[in-house]
Amino acid sequence: MKVAIIGLGLMGSSFALALKKRYKDEKKLEIIGMDINFQHCLEALENDIVDKITDEINDILDADLIVISIPVDAIINLLPKLIGVSKNTTIVDFGSTKEKIIQSIPKEIREQFVASHPMTGKEKTGPLAADRKLYRGKVVVLCNIQDNSKEHLEFAKNIYKDLGMKIIYMDAKKHDRHAAFISHMPHAVSYAIANSVLAQENPQAILALAGGGFVSMSRIAKSSPQMWTDIFKQNKENLIESLDAFCYEIDKLKDLVKKEKWEEVKEWMKDANKLHEIL
Amino acid sequence: MKVAIIGLGLMGSSFALALKKRYKDEKKLEIIGMDINFQHCLEALENDIVDKITDEINDILDADLIVISIPVDAIINLLPKLIGVSKNTTIVDFGSTKEKIIQSIPKEIREQFVASHPMTGKEKTGPLAADRKLYRGKVVVLCNIQDNSKEHLEFAKNIYKDLGMKIIYMDAKKHDRHAAFISHMPHAVSYAIANSVLAQENPQAILALAGGGFVSMSRIAKSSPQMWTDIFKQNKENLIESLDAFCYEIDKLKDLVKKEKWEEVKEWMKDANKLHEIL
Numbered sequence: 001m002k003v004a005i006i007g008l009g010l011m012g013s014s015f016a017l018a019l020k021k022r023y024k025d026e027k028k029l030e031i032i033g034m035d036i037n038f039q040h041c042l043e044a045l046e047n048d049i050v051d052k053i054t055d056e057i058n059d060i061l062d063a064d065l066i067v068i069s070i071p072v073d074a075i076i077n078l079l080p081k082l083i084g085v086s087k088n089t090t091i092v093d094f095g096s097t098k099e100k101i102i103q104s105i106p107k108e109i110r111e112q113f114v115a116s117h118p119m120t121g122k123e124k125t126g127p128l129a130a131d132r133k134l135y136r137g138k139v140v141v142l143c144n145i146q147d148n149s150k151e152h153l154e155f156a157k158n159i160y161k162d163l164g165m166k167i168i169y170m171d172a173k174k175h176d177r178h179a180a181f182i183s184h185m186p187h188a189v190s191y192a193i194a195n196s197v198l199a200q201e202n203p204q205a206i207l208a209l210a211g212g213g214f215v216s217m218s219r220i221a222k223s224s225p226q227m228w229t230d231i232f233k234q235n236k237e238n239l240i241e242s243l244d245a246f247c248y249e250i251d252k253l254k255d256l257v258k259k260e261k262w263e264e265v266k267e268w269m270k271d272a273n274k275l276h277e278i279l
Numbered sequence: 280m281k282v283a284i285i286g287l288g289l290m291g292s293s294f295a296l297a298l299k300k301r302y303k304d305e306k307k308l309e310i311i312g313m314d315i316n317f318q319h320c321l322e323a324l325e326n327d328i329v330d331k332i333t334d335e336i337n338d339i340l341d342a343d344l345i346v347i348s349i350p351v352d353a354i355i356n357l358l359p360k361l362i363g364v365s366k367n368t369t370i371v372d373f374g375s376t377k378e379k380i381i382q383s384i385p386k387e388i389r390e391q392f393v394a395s396h397p398m399t400g401k402e403k404t405g406p407l408a409a410d411r412k413l414y415r416g417k418v419v420v421l422c423n424i425q426d427n428s429k430e431h432l433e434f435a436k437n438i439y440k441d442l443g444m445k446i447i448y449m450d451a452k453k454h455d456r457h458a459a460f461i462s463h464m465p466h467a468v469s470y471a472i473a474n475s476v477l478a479q480e481n482p483q484a485i486l487a488l489a490g491g492g493f494v495s496m497s498r499i500a501k502s503s504p505q506m507w508t509d510i511f512k513q514n515k516e517n518l519i520e521s522l523d524a525f526c527y528e529i530d531k532l533k534d535l536v537k538k539e540k541w542e543e544v545k546e547w548m549k550d551a552n553k554l555h556e557i558l
Contacts, residue, residue, distance in 0.1 A: 097474035119490035191526035225548035249471035269504035272473035
């Protein structure tokens with residue numbers, strides 16, 4: 001199996017490692033990497049994450065599988081270059097937004113392009129942060145599969161299943177709204193927590209007190225600004241809607257606290273506790 | 280050494296386990312527990328977290344150390360009952376707010392009461408969640424130590440050091456403001472994230488997509504409503520101030536996103552990344 005990974009960041013490199021582990025007995029697994037960041041190419045090669053590096057799209061157009069794991073705006077720019085791909089090639093992308101990407105898929109490759117969103121990640125970046133267990137037991141959302149051929153869809157599904165992932169199907173519009181609430185808004189909030197502390201007179205003195213709660217809440221404020229700006233751009237309307245819903249809750253709390261309605265504050269917290277009956 | 284632990288929740292029970300581990304070679308370590316929750320008393324006794332249980336304050340007034348690990352409002356209510364305590368007893372509390380508690384310490388026991396805030400915890404509660412490593416390597420803030428006698432301060436400090444904690448000294452007023460930013464506001468935010476998702480039409484469908492980022496951001500929304508309502512009550516002004524600072528950042532982001540100022544969004548995220556140069 002010839003696999004091309006476009007984008008050797010955390011997601012792409014971890015996927016490569018997961019494939020190598022899972023298919024280590026398949027003699028013919030060959031992984032070719034591409035990345036505009038030359039340092040990433042070197043690191044991926046030196047650490048046996050990929051077998052080869054190329055900067056020529058033509059070298060990968062006959063792959064069995066192309067994995068696109070680059071920022072969502074870059075995905076849209078890349079798509080036209082894949083028009084010459086073999087009809088046997090299954091393409092997947094790992095973009096965190098789906099509607100605009102799907103709208104941009106050229107009709108020539110639409111049925112072989114399985115739009116995916118693996119619900120996993122880390123605040124760390126690059127091939128050196130790669131983790132072969134990053135995908136194991138995690139959800140992957142496949143969007144608008146009615147536009148895929150059965151053959152390519154099955155191929156992609158089998159790979160995800162082989163890596164121990166749980167597949168969920170969803171309309172791209174709904175995916176983008178749900179992803180705003182479950183991922184994009186929480187990232188915005190984490191960045192805002194970090195910035196609100198850093199804006200204080202002596203952030204060092206405040207941060208000296210950081211315990212596990214603050215570490216959890218600020219962890220994803222380390223995430224890549226390039227990647228997340230693109231996501232916010234592509235999912236603008238849903239992001240605003242989810243931030244509005246979040247601010248409604250914060251404003252409600254502030255109002256209750258100002259009015260010293262402590263019983264209602266407690267009820268509001270009890271409501272939040274219910275999350276963990278579902279999650 | 281006779282130690283009384285008032286409050287056998289996560290904090291008190293974990294402290295008892297840490298003491299037992301550290302001083303296991305001291306034949307005379309005896310730990311007496313008190314808790315208004317009878318179930319907690321039973322669990323602490325059955326799991327060898329404490330050696331004895333009492334509901335009589337008189338049984339503990341001759342202890343070498345009294346540890347108060349109950350909600351902050353309950354601490355204030357308890358304080359007058361400690362007036363008869365031995366002059367040799369060192370008292371510490373683990374309240375997350377310090378100014379109102381310190382103002383409430385009866386003058387008779389002021390010099391032996393070392394106001395402490397260990398910057399550690401978990402979203403889990405009760406003796407069954409106790410973890411003897413909860414305090415190891417963590418910060419403990421001691422407030423207004425100028426009001427302590429040298430002897431009692433040294434006694435408390437030695438215990439914290441023996442458990443591997445890092446001691447920071449701080450004025451109670453400053454502590455409460457810093458704690459609002461580093462702990463109380465992030466808890467409010469986590470509760471608000473949970474409630475904003477639960478308020479949507481189909482929270483199950485959204486939560487099915489939860490990855491590591493959402494899990495981190497919603498973890499502390501599982502925390503005790505009683506405990507956190509009390510903290511918000513005692514630290515009302517600082518909480519509001521920290522929430523205002525946080526909302527300023529969220530509003531700034533919303534404005535940039537609405538105006539599609541993507542370069543500025545990216546810069547805002549890069550600013551947040553700087554947190555991790557300090558933390």
